[in-house]
Amino acid sequence: MNQIEARDLTLGYGTKEVIRGVDLTIEKGEFISIIGPSGVGKSTLLMSLNATTDILGGSLRVLGEEVGHLGPASLKRLRTKVGVIFQCCNLVPRLPVLDNIASGMLQRKSVLSSLFRYYSKAEHEEIYDYMKVVGMESEALSRCDRLSGGQKQRVAIARAIAQTPEIILADEPISxxxxxxxxxxxxxxxxxxxxxxxxVVSNLHQLSYARDYCNRIIGINDGQIIFDDAPEKLTDAIVRDIYGVEDPEADMSQDCSPVLLPQPEVEVMATA
Ligand SMILES: Nc1ncnc2c1ncn2[C@@H]1O[C@H](COP(=O)(O)OP(=O)(O)OP(=O)(O)O)[C@@H](O)[C@H]1O
Ligand SMILES: [Mg+2]
Incomplete structure (x- = not known):
């Protein structure tokens, strides 16, 4: 079953077109990564699937809904079925792991019980299951601001799972x-x-992780999808076309090396 269908889709901001006239179909159960150089429109494309990017042309259907034509109530309903994980997690720092994960279940709980952080035995068991899936059960009561970056990201994934969405979007979850x-x-x-x-649809900068974990890779450059296939079909020549360099990961690690800035000239005050 197709969960996402884009036809001649153009996305952007104001009059600026970022993704231009793309066709894309995503089926239930796929694990996809979107790759491409910085600024090419990966986040723009990913967030359009959660109806947060402006559609400038064409059509986009997500879970059977035409995204460009949704009223506030239908939009809210769609977003409950599409969980999002951001690079910086967006957890509530002072609350423990357990409550952060439980907040993913909020739309399924009564307002009162969520307000008082009261969970039934069945809900506790359910939260515990999500913690086990991400390997965080031993940290259930730890405050999220005391976790490492990787642990926070795993809690964010558990929270998204707790929402029981049909689709999870992850924007640079490991960068x-x-x-x-x-x-x-x-x-x-x-x-x-x-x-x-x-x-799962995830933007990734690290090509090796996309190859190892995903069953489909979508490569973007110049507003277009220039590769859309299984990881084993991604040849070095195609990687060069997508990134414009031989080895993007080596290039990125070079980007992180310290830049030597020219030393400011010391102004010598003339003394009388
Ligand atoms: N809110 C916005 N308003 C205007 N322009 C935007 C906005 N967000 C992104 N852009 C522009 O859209 C283009 C694509 O941005 P986007 O964030 O989708 O790229 P990206 O491929 O995700 O980059 P990165 O790998 O650095 O995260 C860029 O030129 C960016 O400046
Ligand atoms: Mg991005």
Missing amino acids: SLDPVSARRVMETLRNANREYGMT
Whole structure:
């Protein structure tokens, strides 16, 4: 079943077109990464699937709804079915892991019980299951501002799963993480995909993770989808076309090296 169907879709801001006239179909249960150089429109495309980017032309259907024509109530309903994970997690820092994950269930709980952070035994068990999926059950009562970046990201994924969405969108979920934490986060997304059958679409800068974890890669450049296929079809020549460089990951690590700035000239005051 197609969950996402874009036809001749143009996205952008005001009159500025960022993604131009693309066709895209995503089926239930896929695990997709969107790759491409910085500023090329990955986040713009990803967030259009949650109806937060302006559609400048064409059509976009998400879970059977024409995104450009939704009123506030239908928009809200659609967004409950599309969970979003941001790079900087957006957790409530002073609340424990358990409550942060529970907040994903808010739309399924009564206002009163969520206000007083009261959870039934069944809800506790459900939250515990989500914690186990992301490997955070031993930190249930730890405040989120005391967790590492990778742990926070895993809590954010558990919160998105707790929302029981049909689609999870993750915008650069591992960009600030060390390789071990990054792998755990990608494995967690894979669990959401495999155990709960949720479709996962993630923007990734790290090509090797896209190759290892996803079953489909979409490469963007110059407002167009220039690659859309299985990871094993992504040849070095295509990577060069997408990024304009031989080895984007080596290039990115060079970007992180310290830049030597010219020393300011010291002004010598003339003394009388
Ligand atoms: N809110 C906005 N208003 C106007 N222009 C925007 C806005 N957000 C993004 N843009 C522009 O749209 C283009 C695509 O941005 P986008 O964030 O989608 O790129 P990206 O591929 O996700 O980049 P990165 O890899 O750096 O995250 C850029 O030129 C950016 O400046
Ligand atoms: Mg982005």
